[in-house]
Amino acid sequence: MAHEVNISVRSLVEYVYSSGSIDSRFRSQSTLVDGTRAHQKIQKTYKKEDQKEVYLRAEIRYEDITFIVDGRCDGLLVDNETITIDEIKSFSKPLDQIEGDGSPVHWAQAKMYAYMYARDHQLTEISVQLTYVHLETDQKKYFKQTLTFSQLDLFVQKVLDMYAPFAKLQFQHQASRNLSCKELPFPFETYREGQRKLAGTVYKTILDEKNLFAKAPTGIGKTISTLFPSVKAVGEGLVNRLFYLTAKTTTRKTAEEAFSRMEAHGLCMKSVTLTAKDKICFKEEAKCNPEYCEFANGYYDRINGAILDILTLETCLNRDVIEAYARKHQICPFEFSIDLVYSVDAIICDYNYIFDPKVALKRLWQEQKKSTVILIDEAHNLVDRGREMFSASIQKDMFLQLKKETKGIHQTIYEMSNRINSWFLSLKKAHEGKKEFILEEVDESLKQHLEQFNEAAEQVLKEGNFPVLLDAYFKVLHFLKIMEMLDAHYVIYVEKQRNDFVLKLFCIDPSSLIQQIGLGFRSKVFFSATLSPLRYYQEILGGDAEDFVTTIPSPFKKEQVEVLVKPLSTRYRDREQTKEQIAITVNSLIKHKQGNYLIFFPSYQYLMAVYEEFKKLDPYTDTILQDVGMSEMDRENFLAAFQPNPSKPLVGFTVLGGVFSEGVDLPGDRITGVMVVGVGLPQLCFERNLIKQHFDHKGKNGYNYAYVFPGMNKVQQAGGRLIRSESDHGTILLIDDRFLQLPYHALLPEEWQSFTTI
Incomplete structure (x- = not known):
């Protein structure tokens, strides 16, 4: 069976001929613009019969592969009957620092264009020229060769010899991948209630090339319910690549586990997890400088071998796997993971790799976007993250x-x-x-x-x-x-x-920019347990009237959770007066029903005030506190303290909206109850008031947009830590008199509405 590879001239020759080191020491951001100007300046000197920016395309047969190679050469120079391909390169270093007679990558690019033109026009001979121009001085340096078509044909065969192993590896993998995706069964014995509906809606969204906003309850298994139909869409030829975007490291782990589970059921798919540069860097400082870092030095000499090695032997390319192969091949683990993005089927990463104009992946071409699906987990977080990414x-x-x-x-x-x-x-x-x-x-x-x-x-x-x-x-x-x-x-x-x-x-409103960046992708799926109210999130995340919208009811029985409301004031002005009553309420609940509890507070200062009251009242109950600036190890130790079948109570004091509010899974009796102090309103500040005024002027309820909706989202996220499976039971205690009032009461999940006031 013949296979087709569509690839640009530049990508092909860079794969084969790139060499040297990563060096991210300062480079002028105006270089690209200056380089374009330098090209145009040279092209203006061309004679009337010369051509510039000539599009060339060739279909080249290599064994059972047809390579469709294309690109634009800078110049096509005509001198009597002699044709010269001109490749212009701008330079900021002194021209006498150009090694030998020019860069192998630059020569390869010019020769590929020469081969394509000579083949199209049945030329037996053609010239190639490298024109180097210094950006500041306009000084020029030329290198020229005249080559026969047979020489160029041998050169192209050599390039394809070097690229073919990678192409064949990809073809073999894609054949196995597509078949495995098509035949993959749902990787659990049964669907949870609501899972089948969510999975079906995601698949139809991809099939119809739409976007979806899905509110699906905590514990339903949203990760597998979105990934599984996306994987099936790959098997049907609708999709070639998936992005699973998250805001937190903990939810990335859940996505990795979902891929591992599907792999255990026959899936053959390669996924990579991107880890922040400062976390994965092997050196004390993340300085990509060949004189400082041995993993940056000679990176491009070793990267192709490393990619072939890891893609041949591994499927789930998580942080540990990437670090192991990076050490084996002595290459930078962060740049390694970024280079792998363009060779794998699924990418698990932070929102910023798609949406942040400073760090977004730049090599996703429009054609690739058309076959790419973006799954946006905990999409409620994208509102404030969007504001942050698009502000300066x-x-x-x-x-x-x-x-x-x-x-x-x-x-x-x-x-x-x-x-x-x-x-x-x-x-x-x-x-x-x-x-x-x-x-x-x-x-x-x-x-x-x-x-x-x-x-x-x-x-x-x-x-x-x-x-x-x-x-x-x-x-x-x-x-x-x-x-x-x-x-x-x-x-x-x-x-x-x-x-x-x-x-x-x-x-203030990131909707239009989120929408603009998302254009071109086949489908985007925004999902969260707390995408409530749904219309608000659809509006502020750049949705439109044609988008699909779905709400999945909770699969759990109301009897699994007991919801209590204690109507005390937690407003800032009343906190000193009510902190003792809150401590008494907490103590009463843990005495009534022994187990492990998490209490969420609107601020660390408030947490400490109630904690001190609680310890006065009950110095014997074990407590653990969220600290400011906890490391990943500190967080893991905090969660590890919540063991099943506890012999005595453990109470964790945490901050609402912090690292333990979402993406944390404590199943079974590792947690007996969750208490939320306050309605989670963001602190009154100038920016929040600007948001309020902005939406007031648009005829919306600005206070809800700026304060109530974000606050109640945090409350729902915190409460969602409790019931994670069909067998979980527990108590949610909401401490604030506003939970009895509109609009707060209306924003409580349906399964919390039948509460008891204590």
């Missing part, structure tokens, strides 16, 4: 510090920093006495100052290491990029923080 800020003190550090050393940076610092001082004077204030627009003079600052910073950073300047450079660069996105969904404001002033471009 700069502060006065950053420029004041640079002004002090560069005086008499880097005069241009000193002058630019002084101008921006002075701009902030003028702003402060114009708004004397105000802690926060809104600006209608960003002053054009500030934009010019920032652009000039970054131009000057680029020159200094090329010369050597300057950490403070480097940090400022990237903050300004991001700020300028976000400035280009400003529209009615943004508010520009200034906030005084002690003696500092912060200017922020605040994305």
Whole structure:
């Protein structure tokens, strides 16, 4: 059976000829733009009969594979009957540093274009030229060869010889994958109630190329209910790649376990889990510098062998597996995982790899997107994460510090920093006495100052290491990029923080940007147990009227959970008066029903106040506290303390909306009850009030959008830690008088509505 491989000229030759090291020391962000200008400048010197940006395509048969290779050559030069393929490369280093007679990758690219053109036009001979141009001086350096078609044919065969093992490995895997996906049974004996409906809705969403917003209760098995139908869609040829996006490490583990379970039932699929660079880096500092890091040094000389090795022998490429193979091949584990993304079937990663303009994966071409499904777990988290990803800020003190550090050393940076610092001082004077204030627009003079600052910073950073300047450079660069996105969904404001002033471009409503980034993917599935109210989340996550929407009822019996409400005030002004009563209520519940309990508080300060009251009342019950800045090991130890069949009670004091509020699974009697103190409202602040005002002006209930919906989401997430399976039983205690009032009461899950007031 013949197979087809669609690949660009550049991707093909880079796979075969790339070599050298990862070196992420400073490079100007304007290089790409400058490179394009340099190309255009050279192309303007072409004669009338010459051509530029010529599209070339060839179908090349290699054994049982047809390679469909295409791309655009920079120039096609005509001199009498001689044809020359011109490949232009811009250079920022001195041209005398070009090794030998040019880069092997550059020659390979030019030769591939020459082969394609010569074959199409039945030429027996053709010339290839590398034109190197220095970005700053416009100095040029040329290398030229004349080759026969038979020489080019041998060259192309050699390239395909080198690429074919990888292509064959992929074909063999895809055949096995597709068959295994088609034949894969549901990896549990039976569906839980509601699981079949969710899985069926996800499959139909993919089949119809739609998006889905699904509210599905905690404990239903949302991960397998979304992954399984997506895998089946791969078997039917609808999908070629899946992304499973999460906000927390704990939910990534659940996705890994789902793939392992499906693999145990016959699935042949390769998945990779992306781990943050600073967590997976083997070195003390995550500096990708060949002089500092042996895993960066020579990375591209070893990466192809490492990819072939791991893809041949492994399926679930989690952090441990990636680290093991990275050490084996002496390569950077983070870059290794990123390179694997483009060769595997499923990617488990954080939201930012798709949605964050700073770090999103750049090599997902439009054609690949059409066969890619995005599964967005705990999608309620994407609202605030979206606001964070699409916002940017700069502060006065950053420029004041640079002004002090560069005086008499880097005069241009000193002058630019002084101008921006002075701009902030003028702003402060114009708004004397105000802690926060809104600006209608960003002053054009500030934009010019920032652009000039970054131009000057680029020159200094090329010369050597300057950490403070480097940090400022990237903050300004991001700020300028976000400035280009400003529209009615943004508010520009200034906030005084002690003696500092912060200017922020605040994305109040991330809906349009989330929608824009999601365009092109076959389907997106937003799902969560707490996607409530559903219409609110559909609106703010960029949904539209054509999207599918589903609500899955809880599969668990109401008798499995006892819901109690204690109507005490937990409002800030009343906390001192009611903290003792809360401690008494907690103590009464654990005495009534012995076991392990989690208590969630709206703040760490409040947690400590009630904890001290509780210990006065009951110094003998074992307690464990969530601490500020817990490491992953600390978190694991915290959860490990909740053992089944406890001989005496254990009470865990935690923060609502923190690391233990969601994605935590304590099945059976590892947990007997959950108590939630307060309705979870975010702290009153300037930003939250801006959100309120924004949606008020749109005719919505701004207070609900800014405070109530996010707060009650946290309450539902915390309560969802209790019932995880058909055999679980327990008690939820809600402490706040507002749980008896609208809109809070209406936002409680249906299975909590039959509560008892105590």
